[in-house]
Amino acid sequence: LEEDSIDRFRSEFLELHPYDQANIFLNLLKETRLQIYTYLSPDEMAEIIEHFELEDVSEIITEMNPRFAAQIFDELSTDDAVDIMNILERNQIASYLTLMNREEAKEIKNLLHYEERTAGSIMTTEYVVVNQNMTIRQAMLHLRDEAPDAETIYYVFVIDDDKRLVGVISLRDLIISEEDWVVSDVMSERVVYASAGDDQESIAKLMRDYDFLALPVVDFKKHLLGIITVDDILDVMDEEASDDYSKLAAVTDMDRNDLSAIDAAKKRLPWLIILLFLGMITATLIGQFEETIAEVALLAVFIPLIAGMAGNTGTQALAVTVRGIATGDVMSEGAMKRLMRETLTGLITGVICGVTIILIVIAWQGIDQLFLGVVVGVSIMASLIVATIAGSFLPLLMHKLNIDPAVASGPFITTINDIISVIIYFGLATTFMEYLT
Amino acid sequence: LEEDSIDRFRSEFLELHPYDQANIFLNLLKETRLQIYTYLSPDEMAEIIEHFELEDVSEIITEMNPRFAAQIFDELSTDDAVDIMNILERNQIASYLTLMNREEAKEIKNLLHYEERTAGSIMTTEYVVVNQNMTIRQAMLHLRDEAPDAETIYYVFVIDDDKRLVGVISLRDLIISEEDWVVSDVMSERVVYASAGDDQESIAKLMRDYDFLALPVVDFKKHLLGIITVDDILDVMDEEASDDYSKLAAVTDMDRNDLSAIDAAKKRLPWLIILLFLGMITATLIGQFEETIAEVALLAVFIPLIAGMAGNTGTQALAVTVRGIATGDVMSEGAMKRLMRETLTGLITGVICGVTIILIVIAWQGIDQLFLGVVVGVSIMASLIVATIAGSFLPLLMHKLNIDPAVASGPFITTINDIISVIIYFGLATTFMEYLT
Structure with missing residues (x-):
């Protein structure tokens, strides 16, 4: 980009679609970008900026001459300007607003009052x-x-x-x-x-x-x-799809592609630590049955299977319900009817999986372990029923209480169901101990 | 709806937005609907049908006089007509096509050739x-x-x-x-x-x-x-968001709200049965360590915790990668760099969670169980690292092989990580047995 080629740069660059311009722009060195700011008019730059991801904009805006940035804010549609302002620091916002056209600044100030994720925050005032x-x-x-x-x-x-x-x-x-x-x-x-x-x-x-x-x-x-x-x-x-998806997987704010491992770890660790402590509840519970395990070590073999199946079923029921709430299907059907149906679904899947596992255990350990098979089978059946009900009831309850049901993410439901299934399993095993040894 | 009020019905009903008309329509009795077909013209009916969910349309279309239905197909935009045709039986399609306007029928026939989920299948031929x-x-x-x-x-x-x-x-x-x-x-x-x-x-x-x-x-x-x-x-x-979400939760075709428990069970059971057999692999593996467990029953207590943590981390890494592929971020970054970063992320989260669990075990079981704590902590650390790599590597690999990475759903990654973490845990425990007893 030599000085004398400004015209050629302008004619070639400006012919591209602003989205492509934005992509080129982001891959340039900071020095080159600073140079380009002097070639482009604020409204040309505004068009490019409309196609940036929000996270990139703040960097770009901050490196510009503030007066030039303010002119760009004048040219942006108000909704985009507000989106950008919302991620800037408070004193930055104030300084740009004072440098801006008074009319535009007033409109943006009005829009900044609306809460995030409301109609007010995404609307624009440039209509006919x-x-x-x-x-x-x-x-x-x-x-x-x-x-x-x-x-x-x-x-x-x-x-x-x-x-x-x-x-x-x-x-x-x-x-x-x-x-x-x-x-x-x-x-x-x-x-x-x-x-x-x-x-x-x-x-x-x-x-x-x-x-x-x-x-x-x-x-x-x-x-x-x-x-x-x-x-x-x-x-x-x-954004909303990404959001529900993140919550099902227990990752905070997945939208932004992580630039460093530390960023990535920061988003995942809080969830992992919480889940670690929840997992300790399961561990403590199993600890109560240490003697039972010492007597019949084979019991321990099926712990991950039972807990896993309960977790999977719970996640399925959770996902169906959260999605149903999002699409509005749940509202039109009524919570009671839905719960009844989910209970029946849990019963069907529970009985089929339970019988399957009894047959597998017998095939594996021989007919003399029939009782172990029955304990495992009945535990899976009971766990699946309870997990299905929990997976569909909890999001409905949270929705009624005006909590975002997607917060009851997969791992949480999984841990709750871990706990329930372990209690059922060892409860049964301890009760029928005499038949197992 | 008496005979003499046709005019009033028409004037009131047709003033509504077609989406609202569609909603009213679906809540009517079949007899009333059959009556309404005689009041409305094919193009009025076509507008209503455009706002139905696809699953409802097939029922509606089939209950109509076929000639009336064919006229509706003439009036629909070609992309909507094709969407509907695609869910009808082959002989139904043929009979409607013969009853239709020849020109329209030809355009629809052409569009029916495009594969589902391609540009061809969602495009319309009514442009200027x-x-x-x-x-x-x-x-x-x-x-x-x-x-x-x-x-x-x-x-x-x-x-x-x-x-x-x-x-x-x-x-x-x-x-x-x-x-x-x-x-x-x-x-x-x-x-x-x-x-x-x-x-x-x-x-x-x-x-x-x-x-x-x-x-x-x-x-x-x-x-x-x-x-x-x-x-x-x-x-x-x-549709795509729903799709990714369903796969993360291992439910087939979540979009349609289930009308009966049997429908719901049908969508979930295939996955559950597969996961049951995968779970048996974990169980068989733990079975190899039955003696170890019999000697130190306390070991069994931590199985769900370690497997669960590995599963959660794997799901997080999976979700981030699947989402990254969907948004195109992965492509722009390069697979190798991404894997390096994920490995580092796994290391950071692994070390922090591992140290935390050692402290918890000591607090719970006393300092003389330090070795148990270390075995659990190191297992969690190793599992988290492996699970993070598996969770991000598998979707990338599948993407390269042109398999939809979202198929590597949460539960599958979870089960793979269950297996890996159990091997690590009992491998360590058996090796250091002398210090544990």
């Missing part, structure tokens, strides 16, 4: 709005004026004289309407909207079910606050 | 295409004609005289261009496209990264075959 009394011609002219700044022009929102949302009209309908018709005659009055406090996951579900490209967000008086566009929803869906 | 030599005015007129049938009009694809894709122009750009400009001057020539055989997951990633509302699909000569719209991508993302 028309009055219901305009003609189609006026609306189209207004649209053309607003188009360069708007996040989407494919939906135009319609307000009445009190600025309340009364309808929506798609660009498709605008185009096929006659120019002298009035907006209120063409618009759809049944407009679906969200409140600023709504959870982003429910917004994603709404947009997916209704096939919306944009959804208006209103306050309690139905004044339009912003819109949520489908490209943001793609990110939300990715 | 213009020649590069048209003026903006001609293009807009053409767009207005095509608008009622097109799946999206927000992107118009541009072809040359050989019908090859040469560009794309957004409706936004069309609207702000002068009417007498030529399309080829306004269009963007750097159009991103997919091949019909591309995997739907990679398409979803592409559309999310580039923020596209629609993506063209071409054949090897760059002839336009269809487009994929963002609303279909929302469904794809949901």
Whole structure:
């Protein structure tokens, strides 16, 4: 990148899609990047930044001249600007806001108040709005004026004289309407909207079910606050899926690819330590049965099998229920009916696995270990039933108590089921000791 | 719903959003539904059907008059029609295709050839295409004609005289261009496209990264075959997330909410039976150490803890890697570097957990059980290291071999790690037996 090739660099680089520009950009040396900042205008740089991962942006923004950064914030769509601001330090935010265009800064300040993961935090304020009394011609002219700044022009929102949302009209309908018709005659009055406090996951579900490209967000008086566009929803869906997945595997914040082993260990260790202590509960319990084990050492052989099967079944039931809560299926069915069905499922799987293991033990140890086989088989059966019920009941309970059910991650359910299954197994074995020796 | 209220029903029902109509519809009795089919036109019914879950559609379609159903297929967008056809019986498909409009039937037949989960299977053929030599005015007129049938009009694809894709122009750009400009001057020539055989997951990633509302699909000569719209991508993302999640929990096809316990058991039992046999491997291995256990029964106490910790760590590493493959992070980093880092992560977590457990054992059993503590601690350390490597190496290996890495589900990794950790534990214990007794 020599000084005299600025023009060539600009013409070649700017022809690329901003996502590709962003990828190239991240692979450059810091010095080269600093040089490029002087070649690009704030709005060109803003387009590139919109395609960065959030974690990379903070580094990029911080290394820039603050005035240049503030100009970029002016150019970014408000929702992206807010996302970036949210990961910066408090004093950084303040300094950028003071350097920014006053109008833009005010809008961003308003948006910064919304809690993370709510409709308010992902909405943008750059939408096109028309009055219901305009003609189609006026609306189209207004649209053309607003188009360069708007996040989407494919939906135009319609307000009445009190600025309340009364309808929506798609660009498709605008185009096929006659120019002298009035907006209120063409618009759809049944407009679906969200409140600023709504959870982003429910917004994603709404947009997916209704096939919306944009959804208006209103306050309690139905004044339009912003819109949520489908490209943001793609990110939300990715985030939420990643989130549920992480929790099932007990890793914190999996989204960010770890750069060092220490980072990775930091995310996994807290869970592992908790699970270690939970595991000690199981160990202590088995410790109570030390004498039983000393007498029939063969009993110990089946501990991991029984605990493992209970853990696996519990995880299955947990995953089905957490997913059912996420898709809303659970709500439409009723918790009681679901629990009944899960209990029956546990019974079916329990009986089949229990009988299978009895046959395996007999095949392995001979018919004289029939009693051991029965103890193992009955333990597996009982454990599977209890584990299935626990796996489906706990998330439902947490959901009712307004705790995110995905927190009851796989390993936790597994440990609870370990404990239950060990008690059942050694309880049975100790009771029928005389037949086992 | 009396005979004379048809008009009132129509006016009230049709004012609702099709998604709401679909929900109402599904809760009706079969007789009422059969009656409604006579009130609604095929295209009104088609709009409702587009918002059904696929599983419900087959029932609905089958209960209709076949001629009415065929008319609905004519009205549906081709991608939705193909999705529905794909879950019907072969002879049903044939009979609907013969009853359909010949043109539509031919397009659907073509699309039915694409494999599931490829770009071809989710694309639609209802798009707007213009020649590069048209003026903006001609293009807009053409767009207005095509608008009622097109799946999206927000992107118009541009072809040359050989019908090859040469560009794309957004409706936004069309609207702000002068009417007498030529399309080829306004269009963007750097159009991103997919091949019909591309995997739907990679398409979803592409559309999310580039923020596209629609993506063209071409054949090897760059002839336009269809487009994929963002609303279909929302469904794809949901499906893929659900899929990865199911596999981590070892449940087949979790998406469909189970209607009976037998259905639920059918999806879980195959996995449970496999895991039962895998668990028997662990049991057989421990069986080899029966004498060791008989001598020091206390050893058995820590089996679930060690196996459980190895399983949890393995699941964490697995989940991070599977997710990394899904987001493409793994590719950009290189497998070797990733493995090195995971090994180091395993070492860090292993040492910390190992030391913790030694302290716990001493606190619990007294200082004279120091050797037991060390055996347990070292086993946990070694297991954690091996489990972390296995959890991250196996998915990478499977990915290289073109097997879906998510198949290496949580429980499988857990069982493999159970086996490894038990060998380490009892191997150590047997070697240092003299110090333990």
